[in-house]
Amino acid sequence: MSAAAVPVPAVLDIAGTPGIPFGRLFGVELRKSVDTRAGRWLIGITIAAVLVAETIFLIVSAVKNLDSSYGDFVAGAAFVSSFLLPILGIMLVSSEWSQRTAMTTFTLEPRRMRVVMAKMLAGVAMTAFVIAFALVIGLLGNLLFAAIQGQSPAWTFGWTGFTGFLVTQTFAMVGGFALACLLLNTPAAIVVYVVYKYVLPGLIALGSLMTWFSHLAPWIDFQAAQNELYDMPLTSAQWWHLVVSGLIWLALPLLIGLWRIRRAEVK
């Protein structure tokens, strides 16, 4: 049949093919996050929600003659995006499993950790985009508000507020990302995330009625610890609360999740 063909050595010549550079993986992951209808809708809804929230806030501020400053406008945007960014983080990971594209992804790049890191970086890039968008829209809102009020705009926001905004939004996205790595299932990750965000604070508040628990609470309440970031500088105790609770809610699920992805049989 084909025995006449030139004998080919039974080894692969890999001299001409360097490994896939990380930048390329990152670019591909970024593309994958917006090339489906689901991905585009999520980004679209986030942007639309930020716009709507800002517009409502602007109208209300103007009508009610509120004392709104730049920080308030950005906070309005942050309220909306902090809900949707974790969903973005979740979808980045779990859609590979629910759509079974992980099979293709991991045959093209078997070093799975590099893929996951590229995904995480894509998530961070998109978070940065949302943050930048929120800052610009907040800026416009504040300028418009000042123009309507006929006074010079108030820029009370400052560096500390900015840091808090940046860090909490990134944490929110990474938190969703970590849960998705852990559960590898979109609905489950979303539900657990919502329980974490909305049920847990109530439980912690309830438990804090007991003195022994109220001492423990700051060390496990990651959301409360993050809120302190808006009021920089933090005391060293506050820093430690942030680190410890962050280890529990961010680092631990992420590590277990990465370990799971590394070993998982991809079906």
Place this chain on the structure above:
Amino acid sequence: MIKVEGLTRAYGSFIAVDDITFECKPGTVTGFLGPNGAGKTTTMRVMVGLTPPTHGDVTIGGLHYKDIPNPGRHVGVLLDASAQHAGRTGREVLEIGARTMGLPGTRVDEMLDLVSLDARESTRRVRNYSLGMRQRLGIAHALLGEPTVLILDEPANGLDPAGIRWMRGLLQGYADQGGTVFLSSHLLHEVEQIADEMILIGNGRIVARGTRDELLRDATGGVSTTLVTALDNHQLAEALTDKGIVVHPAGEGLRVTAEPVDVGRVAAERQIVLTDLRAGHEGGLEDLFLELTAETQRDVLPNEVTANEVTASEATASEVRA
């Protein structure tokens, strides 16, 4: 090129693949045959690192899959054509692959062209693809990086007859240029025409291997058979029996324990008009396949009909299809 050594994969107490060893040489097509659930897919998944082996080792060109840099440029893989994001277009699926491998965008058009997905089809979402279209897309994806090794799980699945013929030519050409092709199938006739070597697997174990002729020799025990149909079968049977040749009725014709040339000679001597004369290999191979994998076969063959009869008619059917 592909080397599987003592590979075992167990799921709890269930052993999907049981200590198998084989090799695929460059410039050849290796067929991996077995009934549903024999362990074909698991073996292929271990090859590309999606499933960790319980024991044993697989190397491709001397390397573990995970150590091949940019593996898409060396190994083309198609495991499950349905495992694509339903919300992406066919073109986008290839685009992502091309970008990951660092290929120019023109490669995507070449591949779409190669597998005959036209511009309109390529911009539809995979959700709306038929099984055959998904299969074509999967083949295009496997060929994207101009790999020298192809690992294809049931590549003919869902393809129309023209598509199956096209794919045979494609894989044959690939091997002729020195490529290594490893493909699985549960249909013998799909593989036997292109595979230089066949590996039969059942219940996770290799039950037979070799070239088509080697397998046939084993199957028939060195005795050749011929399938023949004459205008007057009765007359032919008598003539053959006179010569001491064993004859059995099979389907519309006869199964004869002799070389086709001997049968033809007898027919010529007696001036019997033949309508069909061919070597009875297909039946032999099919028999062997069914027999070797009988333990894992899901369906019990009816006892009343002899296996020969069944396979003879199936062989005719496959002939027609081919």
Place this chain on the structure above:
Amino acid sequence: MSATTAPATLDVSHTPTVPFGRLVAVELRKLADTRAGRWLLIAIAGLTLLVLIIQLSVVLGQDLHPKYIDFLQGMNTPMGILLPVLGVLTVTSEWSQRTAMVTFTLEPSRVRVIAAKFVSILLISVAALVIGVLLGALANALYGALSGHTVVWGNPAKFAFYYLLLYIFGMATGFAFGALFLNSPAGIVIYFVYSFVLPTIFGIAAALMTWFESLQPWIDFNNDQGGLIDATITGKDWAQLAVSGIIWLVVPMAIGIWRIRRAEVK
């Protein structure tokens, strides 16, 4: 094929249509026979129990004076969040797992299937109520026994009715959102936006604008259900609950069912 000539029509006289009860039984089974469904049910039970235990230890430790309804309220938090998810998944899993193709070929009357699904979540609501009411009673009795305080029961029959409505509203709203989007993540996310993000926005808007404050009760289904949770609902509240319920429950449900009826099942 065979030599005997069979009539070219189907003889359907011996196969009555699939009875509705059987459809409901099958749908109920589908809720629990996958890992996702089972985990959700386990999560609901586990979280509810956890909340109750925390609540009980807090009231005992702090010497508080809870009433029966306080325990029901505590349990409503996890139930109120997770039961609607079950409602969403009841519909959407057929689409994401593509089982709708099988389901709708076995019973081509899609509305009957949807109705069977809906009845199955109603039954789950009743089961959740029974479990909730009993657990709450157990907690309240335990509290009485361990603290030595007199136990306040209030009007358990009324509470049971209100909480049944709550669970049904929650699951049915999830169900409606699921039918509307036919996609699990979208259905769940939009449901949570509706139940967690929207109330805050409504609250802020109402606090700032008086005209909205008077409008809010008529359009805020979440808020209106508060009257059921603390059992303070009265005449006008019922009307508001009905109106907001039409907006957030009936309308999405109607559109969703219309969509399922017409959708091409892939």
